Amino acid sequence: MKWKEQILSLNPYQPGKTIGEVKRQYGLDEIVKLASNENPFGCSVRVGDAVQQLAGTSALYPDGYATGLREALAAHLGVNEEQLIFGNGSDELIMMISRGLLVPGTNTVMAAPTFPQYKHNAVIEGSEAREVPLLDGAHDLEGMLQAIDANTRVVWLCSPNNPTGEYIGETELLAFLSRVPADVLVVLDEAYHEYVVAEDYYDAIELANRFENLIVLRTFSKIYGLAGFRVGYGIGNKQTIRALEPVREPFNVNSYGLAAARAALSDQEFVQKCSTANREGLQQFYDFCNENHLAYYPSQGNFILIDFGADGQEIFQYLLERGYIVRSGKALGFPSCVRITIGSKEQNAGVIKQLKQMLETRSTVSGQNG
Known part of the structure; x- marks a missing residue:
């Protein structure tokens, strides 16, 4: 082989x-498991009811367009349905972005330490992973800007960052995005978005509408308590989402995950x-x-x-x-x-x-x- x-x-x-x-x-x-950042309170009681309604449908393929969840999530976020893409957890979206943009001879910029799947997928695609050390647990945005060159295709921002929990403030992020070349995709990974209470946290949806080279990743695995169902999603402009869609596997989110996520979303x-x-x-x-x-x-x-x-x-x-x-x-x-x-x-x-x-x-x- x-x-x-x-x-x-x-x-x-x-x-x-x-x-x-x-x-x-x-x-x-x-045993008490406090290792994987799962929700200790489980999920909304509405999830169980939604999943039970799927009894007898296991022989059928899922809705490949995620219609019900797409409509509900678009309304919840205030975005167009075509601005959304769904994955088997946000991990799959990271893989899709890497597969769609990274090839040998390119590079991708990220903090270090941060979520390891950014680098993992870059290595698989033969792309150079440029790691910029954290400053007191936070992203060194100036250092990351300096690491970008003509061969950079993707920049990864994890906010709040895993494993430190530090976040990027609105003023810092705006200044950073305004200096990133327009042909470089910035991925803002917000897996812990719903936990954030910082007053100077940014509005990622507003930023995704303003910057065409920004895509925001979120998940139902954390605060929604659906880690076992594996449902993540991305928010970006229509052109970016359209370019990613052919990379997405057909029926990549299962029927139970789609139903569970929609039910969980309804219980704010x-x-x-x-x-x-x-x-x-x-x-x-x-x-x-x-x-x-x-x-x-x-x-x-x-x-x-x-x-x-x-x-x-x-x-x-x-x-x-x-x-x-x-x-x-x-x-x-x-x-x-x-x-x-x-x-x-x-x-x-x-x-x-x-x-x-x-x-x-x-x-x-x-x-x-x-």
Whole structure:
């Protein structure tokens, strides 16, 4: 087999440990998973009803145009239906953009660390991935502008950024977009958009209407609680969407996902409740960090990256053995950190209790050694 040379050096995506796996490995009865930025409150009750109505239709192909969801989402966002494109999660949209624009001899610009699928897909397409280091957890927009040249095809912005939770302010973003060449596509990945409460956050829809080279990515996997259904979408001008459509696989979003997303979209009260609970949960972790003099990044997402000044993998393992699955910062580019998804009030209190015990033990050992 003569595989593309560049993919031979890539590792497949490594999913986090499952609840069942941890239960079996450590003999635990209860596991709390706070590793994948899923919604701890599940999804709207309307989703179950919508999915049940599809009983007996499994032999039929999905609506390839996503008509019902497209109409509802266009009305919700205030955009034209032709400005929308749907994917099997926003991951597929990232792959579609990369496939449509990146070839050997081109390059694509992104922050580092950020969502790894930007680079992953660039490598597959044989394109150069130009990574610009974060500044205090935030995008170095000036540095990214300097990295753009005549061969640049795509610039990726993740706001709020995963894994730091930092966002790009409106003034900064406007200044950046006005300086990006018109033939370079800017992808604004807003997977955590609904969690943002920052007063100077931009209106991405307004920007997508103003800048023809901007496409906005969002998902139903986070605050809507539909990670298992895999539905993401892009918002851009009609020409950009039309150019991407031939790259999209036919029937790429399944019938259950389409129905679930439409039902979830109709329940904005649930979305608001989750957003409010998330801010309260973040405050629990802020208080913990401040009390224990731990550095962290203020987050506009549903997760927090905390620097423990120790091996993040060891902290991950400590919590794992006590029934809490978090994400080690080692694989995220922050080796002394862990990223913790914001859970329910009780889940947050539980993992914080374990972390306090860990810090107390570490302090006692340090004192004895001293």
